[in-house]
Amino acid sequence: MAEAFSRIIKSKYDQELWRGAHIEGTSVSVTHSLFDDHTLLFGKANVQEAKQIRQTLELYMAVLGQRINAQKSKIYVFNTNDIVTRNIVDSLGFSPECLPSTYLGIPIFVGANKKAYWKAIIDRIKNVISTWKAC
Structure with a gap:
């Protein structure tokens, strides 16, 4: 379809x-x-x-x-x-x-790439990485 x-x-x-x-x-x-x-x-x-x-x-x-x-x-x-x-x-x-808004958790906005819109995603990624253990 x-x-x-x-x-x-x-x-x-x-x-x-x-x-x-x-x-x-x-x-x-x-x-x-x-x-x-x-x-x-x-x-x-x-x-x-x-x-x-x-x-x-x-x-x-x-x-x-x-x-x-x-x-x-x-x-x-x-x-x-x-x-x-x-x-x-x-x-x-x-x-x-x-706008700004989110779509499937990704920020949607107009204009320059603003760090503030990506902060929540970056923080989540950092939190996941911090739980990883070195081999």
């Missing part, structure tokens, strides 16, 4: 209907990331792209018989004015959330 969903997204990308999020300093754009039963979707912060994402999700649900739980789905919009943000949220029908 994940492969079919990825193909739907790739088709939209190839048609330049869904551009994804550009990774600064590269020629790469990311449209989605799939892990287990978790999905992250990336897009430009505009209503047109939000509508393409919505159409893609609707096609996926219709073709594969899957349902998306809107109560568990979140949208993060940043570096965009409030009116555009509201229009994007309305187009997708998901709850808006603020």
Whole structure:
């Protein structure tokens, strides 16, 4: 099912209907990331792209018989004015959330790599390593 969903997204990308999020300093754009039963979707912060994402999700649900739980789905919009943000949220029908946040325990944030966001993970790793015994 994940492969079919990825193909739907790739088709939209190839048609330049869904551009994804550009990774600064590269020629790469990311449209989605799939892990287990978790999905992250990336897009430009505009209503047109939000509508393409919505159409893609609707096609996926219709073709594969899957349902998306809107109560568990979140949208993060940043570096965009409030009116555009509201229009994007309305187009997708998901709850808006603020950054920084976490996804599967990993910090998600905008801007420079901030040590404070990684502190909890670094501390957990240090705690595990401190229990290891030398051979």
